[in-house]
Amino acid sequence: MTLQIWNPLVVIATSLLWLGGQPAYADNAGGSPVSHPSQADVVAAAKRFNSGLRMIDKGDYADAIGEIEEAYQLDPQSVHLYNLGVAHQSNGNRDKAIDYYRRYLAADPGSRLVPDAQRYLYKLEAEASAEKAEQARAEAAAARA
Numbered sequence: 001m002t003l004q005i006w007n008p009l010v011v012i013a014t015s016l017l018w019l020g021g022q023p024a025y026a027d028n029a030g031g032s033p034v035s036h037p038s039q040a041d042v043v044a045a046a047k048r049f050n051s052g053l054r055m056i057d058k059g060d061y062a063d064a065i066g067e068i069e070e071a072y073q074l075d076p077q078s079v080h081l082y083n084l085g086v087a088h089q090s091n092g093n094r095d096k097a098i099d100y101y102r103r104y105l106a107a108d109p110g111s112r113l114v115p116d117a118q119r120y121l122y123k124l125e126a127e128a129s130a131e132k133a134e135q136a137r138a139e140a141a142a143a144r145a
Helices: 008-015 039-058 061-074 078-090 094-107 114-144
Strands: none
Touching (some): 039 061, 039 078, 061 078, 078 094, 078 114
């Protein structure tokens, strides 16, 4: 089965959806809720996020990742985690994509993007598992030789 990554326009549209009219904020590593950002931070984050999406559309994933990470720092919405997963996956950073999809699913388990995040996560985890198994087989064959 071929991975279908969302077109950036779809990501933009779904990124603007709010659960119950409010953005879903991710929790920080300490487990306590992140404080709500200032209006200036929200505006700056939206600019960074939109810039990142334009970069994704152009195939400039590395710079897009930087922009979306900055948006997340300014306004830690869980949808940024999802989009970071997509950007890292598109950039070939499987382990980072897996991490962002896991963080997204933990932060916003009721989101409409959960089925997509789960599908991408399962695919990437299966690829990683198959790669590790192949590496183990190759090492065992080398040891026997």
